[in-house]
Amino acid sequence: MLSKSAAKKFFLIGTVVCSGCFVLLTVDTVQKVPQQSHAENITPEVIHGKDLWDHNNCMGCHTIMGEGAYYAPELTKVYERRGPIFIKSMLKDPQAMFPGQRNMQKYNFTETEIDSLVAFLKWIGEVDLNGFPKKPDLVPAAPTANTAQLSELPLPTKPAVFDQVCVACHALQGKGGAVGPVLDGVGNRRNHDFLVSWLKDPLAVKADSKMPKLPLTDEQVQELANFLSQLK
Ligand code: HEC
Ligand code: HEC
Incomplete structure (x- = not known):
């Protein structure tokens, strides 16, 4: 059994050591952010895309880095998965890419706005997230006879x-x-x-x-x- 003063010392030293570790690890993480996020690639176009992303409430349905709503696909790696042509067509007219089952609304973006959103999604996709999110498997097709x-x-x-x-x-x-x-x-x-x-x-x-x-x-x-x- 610890005496009352030993317990107090144990608590104080423990708290100081753990707080110290917490501060050091936080500083270390913050220092790595520019490198992991490729801060040098944040062009005005990417920022414009981020503004459009926020103002149009894409997060009301989608997630990025796991953050947002779980109604529609995760978009962190959508640039790698779908590429710019698919994303552009999707933003121009979602119905065209999912005939008969459109669940995403049409926004009437201009070409410049679409390019900015694509630039934003490309930048997000290149952020080093230590392996998140896991790569999904391709949707299996309806089996064909041969x-x-x-x-x-x-x-x-x-x-x-x-x-x-x-x-x-x-x-x-x-x-x-x-x-x-x-x-x-x-x-x-x-x-x-x-x-x-x-x-x-x-x-x-x-x-x-x-x-x-x-x-x-x-x-x-x-x-x-x-x-x-x-x-x-
Ligand atoms: C009302 C909900 C909703 C909102 C808001 C929304 N989406 Fe979507 N989005 C969807 C759904 C659902 C899909 C899946 C395809 C479908 O069923 O239409 C989708 C698909 C996509 C895809 C293709 C993803 C893939 O993996 O195929 C992209 C890219 C996309 N959305 C971007 C955006 C952007 C950018 C915004 C904001 C400007 C946005 N979405 C706003 C519902 C939404
Ligand atoms: C949004 C869905 C969609 C996408 C994306 C799409 N296609 Fe198609 N494609 C269709 C549909 C639906 C048809 C049947 C069209 C019809 O006859 O009305 C078709 C027909 C075709 C045909 C004619 C096939 C035949 O047997 O006559 C070819 C070739 C083709 N697509 C190639 C492509 C290629 C290459 C791409 C990628 C660049 C592509 N498609 C992307 C939906 C799509």
Whole structure:
């Protein structure tokens, strides 16, 4: 048993040591913030994006770094997951990216505002969060009859934009969304010229198409058309 004065000393010394550790660790963390957040990348565009994020209450539905509401997807790593083309189309018209099941409202942002929000989400995605959030697995597609046999075949080189944007709606080798048709074997039914016009503007080819016009560059269209026409 400690005597009363020994207990007092134990309490006082314990408190001082623990408080000291707490202050030192806090200072250490605060010093690391500029480095972990890449403070040098906080451009006026990023700040404008952050203002838009706050003023439009995106956090009423989404979380960033786990903070916000749990109605809509976590957006900390959305830039890496979806890429700028998907995010831009989503902010322009959410209905286009989720036909028939829109839950996010349309904001009528200008191009500059959309670019700023994308810059903000890119910056957030690059903050070093010690591994948070864990990477989600890709949504499994509705199984197709011949998936097992197809996934054995090696694929021609896949453009990066395919895995960011197209898989949201299309499945290939059993992976991806089920909004649009499965793209295995698309090269058998669609030729290169068709694919180029389709990717440039689906609505110009088929007026009631549910595939949105995506902000792809000519180079990305060519790459994708080359890739898709080889899927035989
Ligand atoms: C009313 C709730 C709501 C608000 C407010 C909202 N969103 Fe969304 N958002 C959603 C939902 C729900 C989804 C999932 C797609 C869907 O069902 O429409 C989504 C999807 C997204 C996606 C695509 C995420 C992914 O992983 O595919 C982005 C990017 C996005 N929202 C950005 C924003 C930004 C930026 C704001 C603020 C300007 C915002 N959202 C405000 C509900 C909301
Ligand atoms: C928001 C969902 C969505 C996204 C994103 C999307 N597509 Fe589509 N896509 C569709 C739908 C729906 C169709 C069927 C259109 C129709 O016939 O009305 C389609 C049709 C197609 C077709 C024609 C397929 C066929 O069998 O005739 C091709 C090729 C295609 N998409 C490629 C792509 C590529 C490449 C991307 C990525 C750059 C992409 N799509 C992104 C929804 C989407």
